[in-house]
Amino acid sequence: MDKYIEQNKERFFNELFEILRIPSISSSQAHKPDMQRCAEKLVSQLFEAGADKAKVYPTDGHPVVYAEKIIDPARPTVLIYGHYDVQPVDPLELWHTPPFEPEIRNGAIYARGANDDKGQSFMHIKAFEYLVREGKLRHNIKFLLEGEEEIGSPSLGKWVRDHKKMLACDIILVSDTTMISEKVPSINCGMRGLAYLEVEVTGPDKDLHSGHYGGAVVNPINALCSMIESLIDEDGRITVKGFYDDVMNLSRKDRQLLGKAPFDKKEYMDSIGVNALRGEKGYTTLERTGIRPCLDVNGIWGGFIGEGAKTVIPSVAYAKISMRLVPNQEYGKISKLFAKHFKSIAPKGVSVKVEEHHGGNGFLIPISSDAYAAASKAIAEVYGIEPVPSRGGGSIAILAEMQQALKADPLLMGFGLERDTIHSPNESFLLSQFFKGMRSIALFYEYFR
């Protein structure tokens, strides 16, 4: 595919940038028209690339893009899953160039979605185009690009179940994850699940003057802080009752296998600018992010947060709290356990509301499959080294649901790197990974029969 890339590079950038320029932030209602616009643009690009059918499907939420080229029902069918929605962009002031004005500098594409997941999905469209135009297509290809991944795919589960027949496939191919490094390519063989909740702690029924009431009234911010503090014990374990009941504990052998992935603690700390790490007692850093659950506050707010000083005891304080889950934790069950626990630890003098945002289950991928072997062979050829299996700490909420509905396993060929800072300012995608990804995908079809 090298030659094809060389000849079409400029056009690839132009087409990808058209998509990147659309601010398809799924969590914001204000961007609803952008979601539709982005979906329609993808449909036209999929037709251009060679799809026989490409269509925007409405859902209960943001639309789904579906496209296909069926060459022979007897041949294996690959369903490519990706998403065209992106994370919010704040804090905007930390971006070096505007998030929706893509730019190439220092050998990388910079933009919100450059990697996650517009850039990674785009590699599949171009690998497909290459196979079609060069007459090399040997598989039936289906594309499912959704618009709600970053908000937990609330509508896609139902849509997939409603379109099971159309989506029937042998594997679900996904590029929406990272590999360890360019020198240590890896294939993800499992992901964590997610339970995401928002809590609201209310004290007095209005904001109070902190001088008049301070010392006598339960301050909801102080109360929220104490409640959050109590969620993780000194061993780094989550105190929600029943939280660990269903956690799949890995055998010593499995832990040894995963422990083979290279890890440099100093390099890891330097890359995020910290001088210490902390997590669950008895586990390594990679285990803490790969095979163990965790709890993080993703946002907190309450009281006066403007410039200067205001002496107030606020009426309400809020936090967004999420837990990463591992197989076999069920996110619905965990969300309920959390809500019950959080209400139970509220001190007298405040009331608590808990709202479930979204979630998904973790899953494992068999590494003994033909698809895994083909991906491994393709990546080894492109990178010159055999990829190692790894466990991703992130979540793609919908994959466990699709795996179940379509009776097909996902295969995660991710070409992102930690340096790409997805979800953060200055998201990027290295050009070398962008092109190696396309080549690996094209080769995958050669080895997957």
Added chain:
Amino acid sequence: MDKYIEQNKERFFNELFEILRIPSISSSQAHKPDMQRCAEKLVSQLFEAGADKAKVYPTDGHPVVYAEKIIDPARPTVLIYGHYDVQPVDPLELWHTPPFEPEIRNGAIYARGANDDKGQSFMHIKAFEYLVREGKLRHNIKFLLEGEEEIGSPSLGKWVRDHKKMLACDIILVSDTTMISEKVPSINCGMRGLAYLEVEVTGPDKDLHSGHYGGAVVNPINALCSMIESLIDEDGRITVKGFYDDVMNLSRKDRQLLGKAPFDKKEYMDSIGVNALRGEKGYTTLERTGIRPCLDVNGIWGGFIGEGAKTVIPSVAYAKISMRLVPNQEYGKISKLFAKHFKSIAPKGVSVKVEEHHGGNGFLIPISSDAYAAASKAIAEVYGIEPVPSRGGGSIAILAEMQQALKADPLLMGFGLERDTIHSPNESFLLSQFFKGMRSIALFYEYFR
């Protein structure tokens, strides 16, 4: 004064509303021109009321309004202290009418500053006008209306020391506090001090994807919550080392005297919509807010606080934290103790910055003075009941400094009520209190010789 009020009521409202319409929020740089405009308007109102001299004085911060009428240097001089700056207005959506469009409804004036302190200061201007126009003025009167009370009066201390001679007086008369209720009038005989700080807790040098890093990295929000939790122990005592060293402990007799103020716990809880109270062990609610120090988080923020969900471990989390102090705690010393303590409790993996916002010391007022007796007599005549001495939990940072610089005691004749929700949405001032206040002030001059 009843007749004078009756005849001039409409004009009083019009004049006060002119002042209330100016959004003189001292904590916001954007409102700097409004500060000047408000000061100039007050100068013209003070001239109208009968001052011989009235002038806007620039300071290092917002301007001071000074006015005087000297009838005879041999007569006692009363310096009226007030402030024309107001608190911010957020959350704006909770106001029933816009904060800077004053309205009279249900027997009260509604606006930001209606009470604190434009409305209360205005009573003094009108009582002064009455005495001048009716030929009853027997005192030298000086007005000092500042523009930085709500931000801790950072410039006024120096300005007062620079103008000591001009400000020389026998008492400092202030209406910037509340009384217990219309049925239980009270005179404030002490206020708490204040130390206000802002803290910043930084973890990783950028926002991180909570899936990739969750479980291994110290989340600065979780860390901030734990640090805040540890600031108050289970007996409701502040854990900052050395915090209680200088606290003036009241004698049993003094506590018994203050305990005579009527207090209905259920009514108190109902008025703020809570079902439980909490504070320092061993003290009553009124003691907790009057004679004991306390610590409150006034604001907290960090991470993703927009609509929806974002799976992020933020780089930074912030909080505004203030402590109410009692005599003889010195706010500068307490701020330093807090900063040192807060840094010392930071877990590895985060760094901490602490910024001092502002502060002031608490003070006591002798209740055996002629001025107190005159105020008590005046209020008793207007309300039909003798007022009780009380201790206010709030702070007027500058009064301790003025007391020292001018060698004169403050006298706090406050006519606010808790229902007025100063510092909160829908700040108001009961018309009955507004007029009783004017009458009490006019009578005070009759009894203070």
